[in-house]
Amino acid sequence: MREQNKLDLFFTMLKIGIFTFGGGYAMIALLENEFVNKKKWIKNEEFMDMIAVSESTPGPISVNCATYLGYRVGGYWGAVVATMGVVIPSFVIIFVISLFFETFMKIRLIKAAFRGIQVCMVYLIARAGIRMFKNLKKTRFQLIVMLLVCLCMVVGSILSIQISSVWYIIISGVVGVVIQSVKMTHT
Numbered sequence: 370m371r372e373q374n375k376l377d378l379f380f381t382m383l384k385i386g387i388f389t390f391g392g393g394y395a396m397i398a399l400l401e402n403e404f405v406n407k408k409k410w411i412k413n414e415e416f417m418d419m420i421a422v423s424e425s426t427p428g429p430i431s432v433n434c435a436t437y438l439g440y441r442v443g444g445y446w447g448a449v450v451a452t453m454g455v456v457i458p459s460f461v462i463i464f465v466i467s468l469f470f471e472t473f474m475k476i477r478l479i480k481a482a483f484r485g486i487q488v489c490m491v492y493l494i495a496r497a498g499i500r501m502f503k504n505l506k507k508t509r510f511q512l513i514v515m516l517l518v519c520l521c522m523v524v525g526s527i528l529s530i531q532i533s534s535v536w537y538i539i540i541s542g543v544v545g546v547v548i549q550s551v552k553m554t555h556t
Contacts, residue, residue, distance in 0.1 A: 395490050400438070417504055432445035
C-alpha cells in the first residue's frame with residue numbers, strides 16, 4: 370500500500386471517528402458515503418456483507434468495520450491504519466471527558482447539547498437502517514426473516530422481555546444455513 374493511500378485511509382477514518390457520535394451504527398451512513406459513494410473503494414454489496422460480518426464478530430462494530438475496510442483497501446497495514454484512525458478520536462474524547470466529567474455535566478449548555486446529539490443519533494441510525502434496507506436484495510426469505518425479527522423485537526419491547534440482539538443474529542444465521550442446505554439438497 371502506497372504511503373499516500375495509507376494517509377488517505379487514516380485521515381478518512383479519523384474524520385469518521387471524530388464526527389460519529391452514538392457508536393458504530395451511527396457511523397454506518399458515513400462509512401457507506403465515504404467508501405462506497407465517494408472513494409468507490411468497495412461496492413455496495415460488499416459493504417452490506419461487511420456490516421453483517423462486523424456486527425456478528427466480537428468487538429465494537431465501528432472498529433470491526435474499520436479493520437475490515439482497512440484490510441480490504443490496504444492489507445495488513447491498511448487494517449492497522451484504519452483501526453487507529455477510527456479509535457484515536459474516541460479515545461481522546463473519552464479521556465478528556467473523564468478528566469472533567471462531573472464538572473462538564475453540570476454545565477447546562479453541555480447537557481442540552483448532549484440531548485440534541487441523542488436525537489440526531491436516532492436519525493443517523495434510522496437513516497443507515499433505511500439505506501441498508503433499500504440496498505438489500507429483497508428475496509422472500511430475507512423479507513420473512515426481517516419481518517419476524519422486527520415482530521419479535523416489538524413484542525419483546527411491549528412485554529418488557531430483554532432479548533439480546535446477538536440471539537436474533539445467531540437465529541437468523543442458523544435459519545439461513547438451514548434454508549440454504551435444504552435448497553442445495555433439492556437441486
